[in-house]
Each structure stands twice: as structure tokens, then as C-alpha cells.
Amino acid sequence: MSDATANGIPASGAPAKSSLLTQDALMRKRNAAEARFKAYGIAAIALSLSVLFIMLWTIFTDGVSAFRQASLTFPVTLDAERLDPEGNRNPEEMARVTTIGYTNLLNDALVAHLAAEGISTEGVDDGDIADFISRGTPAELRDQVLADPALLGQTITVSGFASGRIDGYLKGRVTRETAAVDTNISVEQLDLADRMVEAGILTSGFNWRFLTNPDASDQRPEMSGLGVAIIGSAYMMLLVAIFTLPMGIAASIYLEEFAPKNRWTDLIEVNISNLAAVPSIVYGILGLAVFINFAGFPQSSSLVGALVISLMTLPTIIIAARAAIRAVPPSIRDAALGVGASKMQTVFHHVLPLAAPGILTGTILGLATALGETAPLLLIGMVAFVQNYPAGPFDGGMLDPATALPVQVYSWASRSDPAFIERSAGAIIVLLAFLVVMNIIAIVLRRRFERRW
Amino acid sequence: MTHLKLGASALAISAIAATGSFAQTRDQVQITGSSTVLPYATIVAEAFGENFDFPTPVVEGGGSGAGRAKMCEGVGPNTVDIANSSSRISQKDLDTCAANGVTEVMEVRFGYDGIVFASAVNGPEFAFTPSDIYNALAETVVKDGALVANPHTQWAEFNPALPAQDILVLSPGTKHGTREVYDTRVILEGCEATGAMAAFMAAGQDEDAAEESCLKLRTDGRNVDIDGDYTETLARLDADTNAIGVFGLSFYQNNTDKLRVATMNGVVPSTESIATGEYPISRPLYFYVKMAHLDVIPGLQEYVEFFVSDEMAGPNGPLAQYGLVSDPELAATQEMVRNRVAMGPLN
Numbered sequence: 001m002s003d004a005t006a007n008g009i010p011a012s013g014a015p016a017k018s019s020l021l022t023q024d025a026l027m028r029k030r031n032a033a034e035a036r037f038k039a040y041g042i043a044a045i046a047l048s049l050s051v052l053f054i055m056l057w058t059i060f061t062d063g064v065s066a067f068r069q070a071s072l073t074f075p076v077t078l079d080a081e082r083l084d085p086e087g088n089r090n091p092e093e094m095a096r097v098t099t100i101g102y103t104n105l106l107n108d109a110l111v112a113h114l115a116a117e118g119i120s121t122e123g124v125d126d127g128d129i130a131d132f133i134s135r136g137t138p139a140e141l142r143d144q145v146l147a148d149p150a151l152l153g154q155t156i157t158v159s160g161f162a163s164g165r166i167d168g169y170l171k172g173r174v175t176r177e178t179a180a181v182d183t184n185i186s187v188e189q190l191d192l193a194d195r196m197v198e199a200g201i202l203t204s205g206f207n208w209r210f211l212t213n214p215d216a217s218d219q220r221p222e223m224s225g226l227g228v229a230i231i232g233s234a235y236m237m238l239l240v241a242i243f244t245l246p247m248g249i250a251a252s253i254y255l256e257e258f259a260p261k262n263r264w265t266d267l268i269e270v271n272i273s274n275l276a277a278v279p280s281i282v283y284g285i286l287g288l289a290v291f292i293n294f295a296g297f298p299q300s301s302s303l304v305g306a307l308v309i310s311l312m313t314l315p316t317i318i319i320a321a322r323a324a325i326r327a328v329p330p331s332i333r334d335a336a337l338g339v340g341a342s343k344m345q346t347v348f349h350h351v352l353p354l355a356a357p358g359i360l361t362g363t364i365l366g367l368a369t370a371l372g373e374t375a376p377l378l379l380i381g382m383v384a385f386v387q388n389y390p391a392g393p394f395d396g397g398m399l400d401p402a403t404a405l406p407v408q409v410y411s412w413a414s415r416s417d418p419a420f421i422e423r424s425a426g427a428i429i430v431l432l433a434f435l436v437v438m439n440i441i442a443i444v445l446r447r448r449f450e451r452r453w
Numbered sequence: 454m455t456h457l458k459l460g461a462s463a464l465a466i467s468a469i470a471a472t473g474s475f476a477q478t479r480d481q482v483q484i485t486g487s488s489t490v491l492p493y494a495t496i497v498a499e500a501f502g503e504n505f506d507f508p509t510p511v512v513e514g515g516g517s518g519a520g521r522a523k524m525c526e527g528v529g530p531n532t533v534d535i536a537n538s539s540s541r542i543s544q545k546d547l548d549t550c551a552a553n554g555v556t557e558v559m560e561v562r563f564g565y566d567g568i569v570f571a572s573a574v575n576g577p578e579f580a581f582t583p584s585d586i587y588n589a590l591a592e593t594v595v596k597d598g599a600l601v602a603n604p605h606t607q608w609a610e611f612n613p614a615l616p617a618q619d620i621l622v623l624s625p626g627t628k629h630g631t632r633e634v635y636d637t638r639v640i641l642e643g644c645e646a647t648g649a650m651a652a653f654m655a656a657g658q659d660e661d662a663a664e665e666s667c668l669k670l671r672t673d674g675r676n677v678d679i680d681g682d683y684t685e686t687l688a689r690l691d692a693d694t695n696a697i698g699v700f701g702l703s704f705y706q707n708n709t710d711k712l713r714v715a716t717m718n719g720v721v722p723s724t725e726s727i728a729t730g731e732y733p734i735s736r737p738l739y740f741y742v743k744m745a746h747l748d749v750i751p752g753l754q755e756y757v758e759f760f761v762s763d764e765m766a767g768p769n770g771p772l773a774q775y776g777l778v779s780d781p782e783l784a785a786t787q788e789m790v791r792n793r794v795a796m797g798p799l800n
Contacts, residue, residue: 098504100764135771139503174710181574182710217495218707219775296531299483300511378515381485385495387502387509388481401481401511411514414682416492416707 059425059432065171066426069207069222070162072132072196076109078145080152089149102138102145103130106158119195123188131189132196134161136216136223162202164221164419166193170204173418210426214387215408221419224412226430228386232302232402233434235390237367239306239398240313245363248317249352252359255318256325257347276315283312284376292380300381300401302390308380309370316369320362324355357449364442368435374406383407405431479530482510482753486520486537487630488682489566489701490738493772494537497760500771505759507752512537517630521741524558525550528745534753536741539566539630544799557744560796561757561786563766565778567702567727568631568638568734571712573694577616579715583733585612587643589620590676592669595649600656603671623689623698624670626680634736635699636668642733644668687711702727703776727778728768735778744795754793761786 023031082105086093107130114121114129121129137160145151161167165185168174170193179185196202213225259265287308291297297304328351336346377383382403390400403411405427412424484494491514502509513520517538524536525546542560550558570581588594588611594603608615625631644650644667653663670676677696679686683704690698690712697715702722705712714722717733726732740760747754759765761783766772768779780786 095504095506098764099500142503178710183706184709217499218492219496219771220499292531293526296529298479299531299533300513381483381511381513383513383515384485385491385498385512387499401483414488414514414684416683416704418708418711 059428062422063425063427063429065173066210066422066429067207068171068204069210070167070170070202070204071159072110072137072162072202073157073159074110074113074201075155076106076141076158077155078152079105083145084149084152089152091146091149094146094149097142099138099142102142103133103135106130106133106138106141106160109158113201114196117199117201119192119199119201121192124186124192128186128189129192131185132162132166132193132202134163134222135220137161161222164417166202167222168419169193170197170202171422173422210423211430214389215385215403215411216387217385218415218417218420221415221417221423224420224423226405226408226427228389229403229405229408229427230430231390231397232305232382232386232407233371233404235302235393235398235402236306236309236404237371238393239303240310240367240370241363243306243310244314244317244366248314248321248363249359252318252321252325253347253352256322257343257351272315272318276319278312279375280312280373281375281379283308284379286311287376288379298399298401300384300386301399302382302402302404303398304380305377305382305402305404306398308376309373312373312376313366313370316366317359317363320366321355321359324358324362325351327358328354354451357445357451361442361446364438364445368438368442371404371434371438372406372431374404374410377404377407383411385411405434479750481508482535482750482756483513483533484510484535484537484740485513485515485523485533486535486740487517487539487738488514489517489539489630490537490740492703492775493563493738493777494740494760496771496775497756497765500765501752501756501759505752505755507755510752510756516628518628521546522549524741524743525553525555527553528555528743530750532743534743534746534750535757538739538741539736540633541737541739542741542796542799547799555743555745557795559742559744559757559790559793560739561742561761561790562737562739562780563761563777563783563786564738564772564780565727565735566738567722567724567732567776567778568634568736569700569702569705569722570697570715570717571690571700571705572697572715573690574711574713576694576713577618578713579608579615579697580719581615581715581717582646583639583643583717584646585615585643586622586639587647587649587667588612590622590624590670591640591644591649591667592671593649593653593666595647595652600649600652606675619695620675621677621693621696622675623677623679623686623696625699626678628680631699631701631736634734638734638736640670641667701776702778706776724768724773724776724778728781737780738777741796744793747793757790758787761790763787 080087082101083097084094085097107126110133111126111129137158140160141158165174166189169190174182174185174190176187176190179187179190193202210225211230212227213223214228216224255265255268287304291304291307292299297307332350332354333346336350337343341349374383381401384401384403386401386403388400390402391397409424409427409431412420412427484498491512494512498510498512501507517540520536521538521542523533526532542558547558550556570579570586572579585608589605589608591603593600594605596604605611605620607617607619609617625635641664650663650667653666654660658666677689679689683700686698686700687708690696698712700712702724705714705722720726720732722732727735742753742757763783764770766777766779766783770779773779
């Protein structure tokens, strides 16, 4: 008995050695460790947030200017002699006048308009003035005239884009310092641009056509847009949803509700997880071999792209759908079975509706990942210059060549004209906007329909 | 059961969509290959789509070798029609082609591409000769009459006319079509001019072995192979202003505000000096047409003729404005294209 007193239990009357209110060394050490751990966590979050912020900041500062565009507005007299030498107003004969003929017409018209407005063109020859007009404008005018030959002989007001470097000057990308060493533009041209802005010939506005135009060649960066890429991405996402959703749901319901638990289902389970981790380029190789070379599907088409991306997304969707089905409590199934429902009825009347929000969320997140994929598309010919819009979805448009949003980012980033850098960043902004919208839909679905037990 | 029905019908619809209506022809020309030729091909494709009633051809990049391999996969609408190439087709490619039934190929040379050395625009000026590049980059150089492992760290060490700046060259990677002309027209020339070639042969190597020794570049980080696009080279040059980058002439012409071009043997590279042959480093650009597709794919013949027409590939055409050196023998090429002459065996 006396031992116990000696072994640490304080004798009555002696002051307590430790208390909850005063910290001893061990306690301080443990508290310090906790504080340190919290600091690490906050530092990790701060670091990742700052990296994210820097990334978004550079993309936005680079890319926002892609949504503005300088335009030239000036009157053009459509000289019938030049545009319809035969004089028959027959569009087929008029088509023999190529865009080069229209380029000369536009150049002359701009030079004449500057002279008529009394704008000094000192130090700038006619060829340098022609450099102001985008090389895409003549093609637009030609299309307009061929569609309506009655325009010949009239004077119409043409509003077309200014060329990439003039546009860059209004955006601050091209400055007098860079123009001094740049052989593609001179300081005198910039002075003239200033005078044209004053006279209201050169204006700048929001560039809707960045979202609607197809891609353009290296010589006319200002005409390039995301139209074909947006349609291609939309077709692919639609097809991927159609391909993967039924298959993914069927597979996960079977595996969760019906499949016996044995070595085979274990093997399948492991393989699904493995497939979700296979690098996406592997699916591209598979797609090239199976869908194009073996099945003979057309190259560069959004159908093949969608098939490849479906294969890639399917494991992710199966995993998400299985998790959602597993989250439905067994009591629901027991109750349904208890009142005499068959297994099938239990699944389709009770389990699946309750799991649906989870399945949809998982699917949308899987689609969002798929939206950003370029690597598999590289091998099936979708990383390409495609200028014709695909046809409508019911006219076989999914078999037409198309590109996708991330592809456009990639191909613009490797072009030589500096104007494509801003357009590449602009395409990233559009892609991010799509991803944000998809994620918001996923969150809203989850909030509105998810049931918690 | 509605869910099941919905799923089943969706599957059925997609199956029909996938297998249903495959036209066995293709409406638009499909082109793939060299990323050097890509900008020229897109310029032509765009103008072709504007001025003809055919759809705009689809143009892919990806590299000369990959493009030729793709063209040689076989005949049929799901294979490409044209392979762009920044180097000449090899016998190996032709053999693959023949084995896959692509027996007749038309070789079209449409112009030349200059290779330029350029540094950051704020840096000093450089005037190179092939010997300078060899002395800077080779693994083994001749110093005081003897072959030694390259000791140079600054340009001025072997040529006092060059600035005292650390050596760093961003060379085209071995996967680049540019690398071949870089090796033969710069490194080998320099090897011969500095006497290293003779020294290798004096050391008992035969000519092939000596050439191989010439082409060995130093691996201590002063020569960096860039396998990506010229945009990557430009980005590296922004990051390290001491570097000298190797670019295509057209890329340089689009970025004259960021790059200062170096002369070679005292000649400033331009489309004119390359056309006259004064500027020594250039290479021909080709595209190869699968002749079995000429009457099958609508617009293919017209596209090829349009590409080599004076309007496009001539000295005043848009391709020349972009940096292509027009081919002096363009008229012969136009004639060949009109008559659909298949290429003979390689010589």
C-alpha cells in the first residue's frame, strides 16, 4: 500500500504536479506539432491556390484580347467591269474572278477612301495601305457578290477585319518599339492607323466571330475562330454521353446488384480500375487500329473521336456509377424485396432512381475530363486544319471532319504569327468556361436531387 | 422499365448511326505530314476552298516521316491523299508504299525553305560561317593542329570577330526534317573547312567514319536539341538570351521583332538570297500525291495544280510572302502535274 503512494500519486497536501490549465512540456510539444501541421496544410493550400491564380491570370491577360477585334469600314464601288468581265451577271462566270481580283478592288477602294477623307498617307505606299485589310475580307466580299450579282455597280459599305498586326497595335501587342524592328509593319503604318482611328475608319469591338469562325491559315490570324472546334467538341460530348451512359449504367448495375462475388468479378473489377488509369494516347492508338483501319470509319470525324473518348471515359463512369449505387442503403432494397418486388423491380424502381443524381454527377465530371483530351485525337486525324463546318447532326455531320477545343489550343500555340498566342489563350478561356458550366451543372444536380441517409 | 427501354433505344440509335450510312467516297482532300510544310499547305487549302467549288482540304501536321508512313498505308478513302514532306522520300518508304499497293506516287517539289540562325533581338550581332558553328558545337575540334575534345566556352575563343558570349545553340532535334540539311550544309561543311575532316581521315578513319565523327555534337549542354516546333525554340530563346536558335526563314520573317538574324558567310538570309543560291542553307520542300486517288477524290487534281500555280507558289504569290523560296523550275513542275507523271526510282 505504501508503494502506491510512493509511485507518483501525490501525498495529500502536496500541490498537483500537472493540471489541465497549465501546460507541461509534453503537452506543449503536442500542441506545437498540431499547430505546425495546420500551418503545413494552409501553406499547401496557399501554394496551390497561388499557382492556380498565376495560371489563370496569365491565361486571362493573354487571352482576353482575343475577344476584341479591329475592323475597317469603308465604301467600295463594285466595279462591274472588274468583277464580271463577261457582263452576263452569271455567278458561274463571275466565279472566275478569284479573291485576288477582289483583293485589288478592296485595296484601291481603301486608298481612294483615305484620299477622299483627306487623311495623310505620308511615308506609306499603296501596298502598305493594302496590308491593313485582312486577307479574309476579299473572300467574304466575293461570297457576298456571288450570292447577289445585283450588287454589281453599286457602292456598298464594307466592314471587314483589320490585319493581325494593326489589330495588335490597337490591343497594345504591337508597339512603336517593336514596329521599328519588325519588317512586317512600319512606324508610319502605325501613325496612319492612329489617324484612321480618329477618322472612325478603324474601330475596335467585341469579336463574336472568334466563337463562330472556322480556323484560318497563318496569314490571317484575325479571321480564325473556334466555330468548327466548338461544334466538334459538342458532337463528341453528345456521342460520348450516348455511348457511355447506357453501357456504364448497365455494367455497374450488373456488377453491383446481380453479379456473383467470385474470382472473375474480382478480376473484372481490378481491370476496370486499371483501365481508368491507362494513358489516353493508348486509346488513340487503339482507335486508329480498330475504328479507322479495321472498321473503315472516316478519318478526322467526330464519330471516331467520340468512340475513342468513350472507351477512355467508360471506366471512370462505371466506377462513379457503382459508387452511387453502393451508396443506396440496403434497407431500401430489403423493403422492396419484402413487399414482394422482384430483384429487377427493386433495382429499376428504387435503387436506380435514388442513385441517379450520383451517376449523373460522375458522368458529367467524366465528360468534363474527356472534353479536355487532345492526345487520343492526335492519332485519329482530328488535330488538323479544318475549315468547313460539319453538317447538322442528322445529316451525317458526325462523319464530317472536325476538330475539338483543346486541339485548337494546341495547333494555335505552334503557329508562327504572334497573334496566335492570344488566340490560343482565348481558346483556353472558352474551354475553361465550358468546364465550369459542366461542373456547375454537376453540382446543381447533386444539390437538388441527392438524398442523404 | 422506362430506364431500360431508354438505354436500349439509345444504344440501338447509336449503333445505326455508327454503322448505317457510310459513303465509300470522301468529299474533301486529306493531307498530312511535315509541320514545316503545314503553314504553306493551309494557306493553299484556304485559298482553294475560297475560289473553287470543292470543300477546303483537311490538313494535318505531325512530321514528314509520319506523314509519308500514313500515305503508304494503302489505297482507299480512309487513307490520306497527300503527304507533305520537308525531306525527300526514302527508298524504305517507297518499298512500304509498294507493299501496300500504293504503286504510283507523284513527287511535287514546290519551293525551298531557308534555315536561319537567329539570336534575341537585344543581343549582339552574329556573322557566322559553317566553321564557327562546327567549332562551337562539335564533340571533337581541331585546335593547334591536333584533334581535341571541344574546349570552347565562348564564341570569341575561336573567332575574335564574334562576341565574347557563352556558347549555347538550340539545334533542331534529330526528329526534325531540318536536321538533315543542318547536318550536311552546316556541320559537315564546317568539319571540312576547319580541317577536322582531314584530321579524322589522317587518324585512320575512312570517309564514312570521318563523316560520322564530324556529326557527333558535344553533349555538355552547350548544344540543345529541340524536338518541338519553332515556337518552343523561341520560348527557350526568350528564357536564355545568350542562346542562338535555328529557325525556318518563314518563322523568322513572322517574328522579326523578337529575333536578330545572323549572316552566314556574310550573306543575309532572304527569299532572294536563297533563290540565287548565295545563302547556302536551304532545303527543298515536297509533297507526295497518291496517284490512285486522283480521279477518286474530288478536287485532288485541282488542288495539286492550284498549289504549284504561279498564283500561289510563284515568286509574288502568298507562299513567297510567307517565306517560301519559289522554285525556279516551277514551270516544269506545273507541266508534270498536268500530265500526271509518277515519280521514277530514287537516284
